Amino acid sequence: MEALPPMDETETGPEMSLILRLNGESLAIPVRHVHEVINAIPRTRVPNASAMAPWLINVRGAVVPLVDVRRRLKMPPRDHDDGRIVVLDIPRGAESHRLALLADGVEEVMEIDPLRIEPLPPRGAPWPIEFVRGSIRRDGDLVLILEPESLFEPETGSRPLH
Incomplete structure (x- = not known):
């Protein structure tokens, strides 16, 4: 897949x-x-290495930390190496x-209207x-909108990711 164009950060309307x-x-991760x-x-x-970024990958000659997002989101560990790698700035x-993260798959690029975003309950998630x-x-499915800036902050007391 080709590199995706950046979105103008001053826009307040829908975000891809x-x-x-x-x-x-x-x-969902903002494009x-x-x-x-x-x-x-x-x-x-x-x-x-940091437990959150235990691997490195080579992406077109650049060494990039591969982040274990499953660990950060308290999901079970991954037991296979297939899937897609999403390289993020x-x-x-x-x-x-x-940085990069390993996903099970990539579904689509969709427009998200900020007026449709529902807050998460403070407890029980x-x-x-x-x-x-x-x-x-x-389509009846819940899509969580990630905050990449906070998701990739080092854990308290751990080494920086890069």
């Missing part, structure tokens, strides 16, 4: 989001963060950092709500 599957859940989507490629485990201050901006309904 990449919908991916992870552990049976539909998750403005998505650099590219690739097939799963070999990864290298890094000794003494995450702003951090004046800079942008490239099976995932940490600080990483999820809200949810929307799509």
Whole structure:
């Protein structure tokens, strides 16, 4: 898949989001963060690395941390290496950092109207709500809208991801 065009961050209307599957859940990541989507490629485990980013991958000559989003969202670990890798550019201050995550699959790119986003209940969610901006309904399915900036912050007391 080719690199996706960035979205103008000053826009307040609908935002294009990449919908991916992870552990049976539909998750949305704003397209403005998505650099590219690739097939799963070999990864290298890094000794003494952050538990959240235990692997590195080579994406077109660049070494990129592969983040274990399942761990962050308190989902069961993945027992296979197939799927898709979503390469993201995450702003951090004046800079942008490239990270990747392993998804079970990529479903579509869809427009999300901010007026349709529902807040999550403060209790009872099976995932940490600080990483999820809200949810929307799509054909009866719940789609969680991730907050990539907070999702990829290092865990308290752990090493930086890059």
